[in-house]
Amino acid sequence: MARTEYGALTAEDVSIQDMAKISGLSESTLRYYEKIGLIAPVPRDESSGHRRYGAAAVAMIEALGCLRSTGMSVQDMRSYLHLMAEDDDQAARLRELFERNTERVDAEMERMRVRRRYLKLKAELWAAREGGDVRTEDRVTEELLTARDALLR
Structure with a gap:
């Protein structure tokens, strides 16, 4: 039950x-x-x-x-179910499956951090322009170039 x-x-x-x-x-x-x-x-x-x-x-x-x-992925879920149904000990293969998916999630998280940084810098840029802060605007513009390059990779 x-x-x-x-x-x-x-x-x-x-x-x-x-x-x-x-x-x-x-x-x-x-x-x-x-x-x-x-x-x-x-x-x-x-x-x-x-x-x-x-x-x-x-x-x-x-x-x-x-x-x-x-x-x-559906393919990895299918592999998981297949490995779970095997009579032999599949611990190593299951570990590899989950490690590979952990690496995929880590890469997704890094892409999200890059996206967040770019958005945060854009908000800072517009706040600087709104407040007439030319020094901050120049600094943020430089940082945005690096963030843009990372975003477009």
């Missing part, structure tokens, strides 16, 4: 709407993941034909939601 913020769930009783809330994945993403085989075909309620997620699917999709929230 899976436990979520919605309480204890019995097998086959989670709708796609609830699964979206639980996992943070949209309904269309859940359908897409099922279509491409990232998640197994989901059983349907016989009377309505609506998808009904069981406890094992809920736990697995919650994990996929976390991985997707990190920006992990």
Whole structure:
């Protein structure tokens, strides 16, 4: 039995709407993941034909939601699921997968720092112009050239 913020769930009783809330994945993403085989075909309620997620699917999709929230690619999520299903110890390969994704996030964070610096300098430039502070405007203009070069790399 899976436990979520919605309480204890019995097998086959989670709708796609609830699964979206639980996992943070949209309904269309859940359908897409099922279509491409990232998640197994989901059983349907016989009377309505609506998808009904069981406890094992809920736990697995919650994990996929976390991985997707990190920006992990579908290919890497597929690798993760494959490695988790292997009988042999896959700790080294899983570590490599997560280290590679950590490096990707680190690079994204650095790009965000560069973007932030550029925006902050532009705000300083306009504040200096607004206040008639030519000295600060000249200094910031020089810093902006360096920030621009970093931004365009």
